[in-house]
Every structure is written in C-alpha cells, then in structure tokens.
Amino acid sequence: xxxxxxxxxxxxxxxxERYVRLSADDRSALENLKSSPLCEAKARSDIxxxxxKPTVVRLVTSxxxxxxxxxxxxxxxxxxxxxxxxxxxxxxxxxxxMDHSIGAITPVTYLAIPPxxxxxxxxxxxxxxxxxxxxxxxxxxxxxEWLLNIGQRSALERLGHLFVELYLRCRAxxxxxxxxxxxxxxxxxxxxATGVTPVHLNRTLQxxxxxxxxxxxxxxxxxxxxxxxxxxxxxxxxxLHLDHEGRQLDAND
Amino acid sequence: xxxxxxxxxxxxxxxxERYVRLSADDRSALENLKSSPLCEAKARSDIxxxxxKPTVVRLVTSxxxxxxxxxxxxxxxxxxxxxxxxxxxxxxxxxxxMDHSIGAITPVTYLAIPPxxxxxxxxxxxxxxxxxxxxxxxxxxxxxEWLLNIGQRSALERLGHLFVELYLRCRAxxxxxxxxxxxxxxxxxxxxATGVTPVHLNRTLQxxxxxxxxxxxxxxxxxxxxxxxxxxxxxxxxxLHLDHEGRQLDAND
DNA sequence: CGTCTATTTGAGCCCCGTCAAAGGCGGTGG
DNA sequence: CCACCGCCTTTGACGGGGCTCAAATAGACG
Numbered sequence: 001x002x003x004x005x006x007x008x009x010x011x012x013x014x015x016x017e018r019y020v021r022l023s024a025d026d027r028s029a030l031e032n033l034k035s036s037p038l039c040e041a042k043a044r045s046d047i048x049x050x051x052x053k054p055t056v057v058r059l060v061t062s063x064x065x066x067x068x069x070x071x072x073x074x075x076x077x078x079x080x081x082x083x084x085x086x087x088x089x090x091x092x093x094x095x096x097x098m099d100h101s102i103g104a105i106t107p108v109t110y111l112a113i114p115p116x117x118x119x120x121x122x123x124x125x126x127x128x129x130x131x132x133x134x135x136x137x138x139x140x141x142x143x144x145e146w147l148l149n150i151g152q153r154s155a156l157e158r159l160g161h162l163f164v165e166l167y168l169r170c171r172a173x174x175x176x177x178x179x180x181x182x183x184x185x186x187x188x189x190x191x192x193a194t195g196v197t198p199v200h201l202n203r204t205l206q207x208x209x210x211x212x213x214x215x216x217x218x219x220x221x222x223x224x225x226x227x228x229x230x231x232x233x234x235x236x237x238x239x240l241h242l243d244h245e246g247r248q249l250d251a252n253d
Numbered sequence: 254x255x256x257x258x259x260x261x262x263x264x265x266x267x268x269x270e271r272y273v274r275l276s277a278d279d280r281s282a283l284e285n286l287k288s289s290p291l292c293e294a295k296a297r298s299d300i301x302x303x304x305x306k307p308t309v310v311r312l313v314t315s316x317x318x319x320x321x322x323x324x325x326x327x328x329x330x331x332x333x334x335x336x337x338x339x340x341x342x343x344x345x346x347x348x349x350x351m352d353h354s355i356g357a358i359t360p361v362t363y364l365a366i367p368p369x370x371x372x373x374x375x376x377x378x379x380x381x382x383x384x385x386x387x388x389x390x391x392x393x394x395x396x397x398e399w400l401l402n403i404g405q406r407s408a409l410e411r412l413g414h415l416f417v418e419l420y421l422r423c424r425a426x427x428x429x430x431x432x433x434x435x436x437x438x439x440x441x442x443x444x445x446a447t448g449v450t451p452v453h454l455n456r457t458l459q460x461x462x463x464x465x466x467x468x469x470x471x472x473x474x475x476x477x478x479x480x481x482x483x484x485x486x487x488x489x490x491x492x493l494h495l496d497h498e499g500r501q502l503d504a505n506d
Numbered sequence: 507c508g509t510c511t512a513t514t515t516g517a518g519c520c521c522c523g524t525c526a527a528a529g530g531c532g533g534t535g536g
Numbered sequence: 537c538c539a540c541c542g543c544c545t546t547t548g549a550c551g552g553g554g555c556t557c558a559a560a561t562a563g564a565c566g
Contacts (some may be wrong), residue, residue: 051491069401071487077404079397091390094383099394099492130347137344141352143396144332148322150404151330151448155522186544195404200522202546218531234324238304239352408554439512453554455514471563 008034008061008111011085011173016131018172018242019138029125033059036113041065041104047088048102054095056112058088063108064184068192069100078193079146080139081105081166081185085173090118090136106184138241145239150195153234155204158194160233163214167223168240183221261287261314261364264338264426269384271425271495272391282378286312289366294318294357300341301355307348309365311341316361317437321445322353331446332399333392334358334419334438338426343371343389359437391494398492403448406487408457411447413486416467420476421493436474 007013009030016022022030038061041047047065048054065082079100082088088102093115122129142165149158170181185193191201208214213229215222223229260266262283269275275283291314294300300318301307318335332353335341341355346368375382395418402411423434438446444454461467466482468475476482 067397069397071401071405073487075405077401079400091386094387095390095494096496097491097494099494100397133344134347137348140393140396143393143400144320144322144353147332147396147400147403148324148330150400152324152328187546188544197523198544199524199546203522206546234326238350241348241350241352243349440514441512450555451512452514452556456554459514 007031008038009059009085011061011083011175012059012087013085014173015085016128016135019134020127020131022127022131026125026128029121029128033111033113033117033121036111036117039110039112041108041110043104043107046101046103047108047110048098050098050101052098054089054092054098056114057090057093057118058102059111059113060084060086060088061109061111064105065102065108065110066105066189066193067100067102076192077195078189079143081193083170083173083175087132087135090132105189134241141239141241155194155196155200156207157233158196159190159201159204159208160213160229161235162190162194163208163221163223164226164230164233164235165240167221167226168237172242179224179226180220180222182219183216184219260284261291262312262338264314264336264428265312265340266338267426268338269381269388272387273380273384275380275384279378279381282374282381286364286366286370286374289364289370292363292365294361294363296357296360299354299356300361300363301351303351303354305351307342307345307351309367310343310346310371311355312364312366313337313339313341314362314364317358318355318361318363319358319442319446320353320355329445330448331442332396334446336423336426336428340385340388343385358442387494394492394494408447408449408453409460410486411449412443412454412457412461413466413482414488415443415447416461416474416476417479417483417486417488418493420474420479421490425495432477432479433473433475435472436469437472 012033013022013027013030016030041063043063047058050069060082062084065088066078067080067082067088068076068078070076082102088110092098122132145165149161153161166183167176167179167181170176175181187201187205188198190205191198194201196204205216208229209216211228211232213223213225213232215224229235265286266275266280266283269283294316296316300311303322313335315337318341319331320333320335320341321329321331323329335355341363345351375385398418402414406414419436420429420432420434423429428434440454440458441451443458444451447454449457458469461482462469464481464485466476466478466485468477482488
C-alpha cells in the first residue's frame with residue numbers, strides 16, 4: 001500500500017480499500033477528484049444547513065465535522081461524525097433540500113465535487129462505484145447501530161461504544177498512532193452524540209476513566225484497554241462490515 | 254392514477270410515484286417483479302437474522318414487518334417498520350452479512366427478487382432507478398429522524414412522532430381510510446421502537462389518549478387531531494421529502 | 507371456558523436532567 | 537510576562553422522568 005497520506009484523497013483511498021482492492025487506474029481516477037474546488041470552513045461553523053438545496057458532493061480532506069439535526073427549542077442531536085476520507089452525502093443532491101445540517105468541529109477542508117463528476121467516476125470505474133456503494137451501506141449500518149446505542153444502552157455503554165467506533169475508524173485511515181489519536185471533540189459534542197446532558201456526560205466520562213479504559217487529556221485520546229472497552233459497551237464489529245474475506249470485488253488487473 | 258391496490262406491486266408504485274412520475278412502461282416493468290417468488294412469513298417470525306448472508310431483495314406485498322437489532326442480553330431496538338410497498342434492503346446483498354434482523358409483525362407476504370433482476374430493472378428503466386434511489390435516501394433520512402427522536406425527544410413526543418409518521422406513510426400507499434388505519438403494533442413493539450420500557454410506554458400512551466390526540470382500540474388507530482399531534486411531537490415533514498414541486502424527474506412520454 | 511398474550515396499575519428507586527457555580531486552561535493583548 | 541477573557545470541564549444539590557418488580561385485569565383464540 002503506497003503511503004498516500006500526504007495526498008488530499010489518500011484517506012479516501014485507504015477508506016475504500018477496506019472494502020475493495022482498487023487497481024492503479026481506479027486510484028488515479030480517485031486522485032483526479034483533487035481538481036474539484038477545495039473549500040475551507042472555520043471551526044464550529046456550519047457547512048450546510050437543513051433546508052438548503054444540496055448541490056455538491058463533499059469529501060472531507062482534513063479536520064473533523066459532524067452531521068446533526070436540531071429542534072426548534074434548541075435541542076440538538078449529532079447523528080454522525082466525518083473524518084478525512086469521508087463523503088458527506090454522496091447522493092443527496094437528488095433531493096430538494098437537506099434534512100439535516102453539517103457543521104465543522106475543527107477547521108475543515110473539503111473538496112466540493114460536482115455531481116456529474118461523481119457520476120462519470122462511478123460509470124467509468126465501476127469498482128470505485130461498488131466501493132462507494134459499500135461505503136454508503138456501511139454508513140447506513142452505522143446509523144442503525146447508533147439507534148441501538150441510544151435506544152438501549154446506558155450512558156456508560158454508549159460512551160464506550162462511541163470511543164471504540166471512533167478509534168477503529170480513525171485507525172483505518174491512518175489517523176491513530178498506536179492506541180492514541182488526536183481527538184478534537186468536546187464533552188458537549190460527546191453529549192450531543194450520545195443523547196445525554198453535558199453534565200451527565202462528564203460524570204460518565206469520569207467513570208470510564210476510573211475503570212482505566214481510556215485516557216483523554218489535551219485533545220488526545222488513548223485507548224488503554226480496547227478489549228475491556230468493547231466488552232463493557234457490548235461492541236460488535238459486524239456493523240462496520242470490515243469482513244474482507246469474501247473479496248469478490250477485488251481488482252484483478 | 255389507476256387503482257392498482259389489488260396488484261402485488263400496487264403499493265410500491267404508489268410509493269414511488271410520491272417522488273417521480275412514472276411512465277406506463279416504467280409501471281409495467283415494475284409489474285413484472287410479480288414473477289419473482291412470492292414468500293410467506295408467519296406473524297412474529299424472523300424473516301432474516303443478523304449474521305446471515307443476504308441473497309435477495311425483499312419487497313413487502315402484505316402485512317407489517319420491522320427491522321431490529323438486539324444485544325446479547327436481550328435488549329432489542331426496532332429501527333424501522335415495513336409496510337406493503339417497502340423494500341427491505343435494496344442493496345445489502347453486496348455485503349457479506351446482515352447487520353440487523355427483519356421480523357414479521359403480522360403474517361407477511363413478500364417477493365424475493367434476485368439481485369440481477371433489480372439490476373436489470375434499474376438499468377433498463379432509469380427513472381425507476383432514480384425513484385428507488387430516492388426511496389433509499391428517504392429511508393436514511395427517516396433513520397436520522399429516529400435518532401433525533403430517541404436521542405432528544407421525551408417519551409410523549411417520541412410516541413406522538415411515531416404515530417404521525419406511520420399515519421402519513423400508510424396514507425401515502427392507500428392504507429388509511431380517512432384518519433383511521435389498521436394498526437397491528439403492540440405496546441411492546443411501540444416500546445421497542447421508541448426506546449422506552451413497555452410499562453412506561455403504556456403510561457405514555459394513556460397520556461396521548463387523555464390529550465384527545467388519538468384513539469387506539471382493537472388494532473385500529475385513529476388520529477383525532479393531526480395538527481395538535483404534530484405540534485406536540487415537534488413534527489417536521491421535511492425529512493420525508495415529499496416535496497414534489499421540483500419534479501425534475503417526471504416522465505415525459 | 508381455559509389458556510396465553512397484551513394491557514393496565516401500583517410502589518419504590520435510580521439514572522439522568524436541571525440549575526447554579528466554581529475551577530481549569532488556552533489564547534490574546536497590553 | 538502577566539492579566540484578562542472565554543470556553544471547557546468539574547462539582548454539588550435536588551428533582552423528575554423513566555425503570556424495575558410484581559401482580560391484577562382484559563382480550564384473543566381455540
């Protein structure tokens with residue numbers, strides 16, 4: 001695997017190669033996405049708001065962002081996180097309006113890819129199309145797991161589950177060094193993602209620490225005992241669909 | 254619009270025509286799905302279990318089913334309902350294994366459509382393909398709304414929201430007569446869908462009744478005050494994407 | 507008419523929410 | 537270099553929404 005981390009789309013390639021082995025041509029077609037406009041968003045600013053008409057496909061190239069929904073009275077639910085290599089809404093440009101918002105957590109850069117460029121990419125490189133479809137199916141699967149998380153798990157289990165998921169996802173795109181990763185989420189972000197109040201999240205976090213499962217200091221997260229953390233949070237990897245064994249989609253050229 | 258309710262795929266056509274106006278050829282291509290094997294599932298039986306390899310695309314033709322996930326200790330979360338005209342997992346056959354289960358609530362009949370039949374349908378009838386994609390995007394949107402529902406709304410708001418959603422969906426495929434519809438869900442089902450215990454759901458349901466918003470007796474649900482119910486549950490239709498106004502996908506033949 | 511399932515009720519408790527305020531920590535400017 | 541400021545984290549006290557356990561009642565079905 002080439003060290004493509006320095007490239008704008010390197011994380012994306014790492015991302016997709018979890019699912020499908022890409023050919024050199026596939027990879028260079030993906031590299032071409034770099035020719036799309038590169039945009040920047042300030043930390044804590046909105047990238048798109050609910051109600052707007054979606055026009056482009058966004059590929060995050062640096063920074064963390066989130067997808068969220070809010071209620072008129074101010075309650076907010078984060079329904080997903082984006083890290084480099086993630087697409088925000090591959091297909092939503094078909095719809096009339098956004099049903100959710102996308103907000104930057106850190107400063108974010110992203111490629112704003114015109115829909116027809118995506119369409120051309122997936123038709124000329126069908127294996128890339130398959131990988132993108134897979135990516136999307138995994139995203140739906142993650143949404144369902146979050147529903148299970150918030151609907152059935154306790155606050156402690158929820159938080160542990162979220163830590164494991166984010167660790168695994170960051171590791172997959174080369175954003176972890178050993179068991180440690182840069183972790184820009186505030187306790188308020190974690191609270192909005194897990195559906196508890198910030199105050200209670202703080203107490204829950206203290207409990208995870210007390211159990212010696214993680215360390216979180218100065219925007220660095222370290223997983224101290226991954227197995228125990230998984231067990232505590234009833235974590236089942238299946239939903240991430242990292243089961244490569246049946247690589248019926250491998251490139252053979 | 255022809256009265257296609259008697260047909261096995263009539264509900265599906267009604268479903269898709271919310272998004273896209275189909276041509277006669279599109280409709281007859283959809284009618285051809287009837288040639289796929291028709292299967293039956295007993296009430297309260299599993300149609301697919303988590304972990305199995307998905308092989309067919311299922312189109313519900315009668316009865317109610319649900320998508321759910323469970324934890325080793327027995328906790329269960331329903332993450333979605335299927336009514337006639339709904340596809341269970343348009344694309345999951347690409348994945349190695351199911352990340353959730355599908356269970357029949359009532360006796361259910363469904364068409365088991367081979368993946369290649371679906372692929373042929375969407376390539377020969379692109380407008381149908383667009384409609385199916387739209388259908389899928391709406392499903393994702395509904396998942397996100399459920400996350401907001403469970404994460405941020407109170408038990409009373411959650412239940413009200415679920416009633417409104419199910420009413421609107423049933424009405425869209427002709428399963429409501431006025432404000433009344435056949436409603437096979439038990440209080441236990443409603444509890445598992447809203448993430449509360451059956452006992453608390455019962456008390457919450459009594460409160461919705463006490464406010465004169467619904468009537469639920471003998472498997473019949475009547476919405477007594479739709480506007481008030483929407484307001485109480487902070488219901489915002491946007492997420493259902495029923496905004497036809499920009500019908501850029503209309504058939505013109 | 508008996509059995510099984512679904513609904514309803516009660517009592518007690520606990521997880522988590524609310525309100526309020528105190529520390530900590532990084533950034534900025536004087 | 538320090539003082540100040542804003543944001544984030546932490547703590548305390550208290551209240552309430554929802555959970556648990558248990559049992560009674562009502563329906564559905566054969």
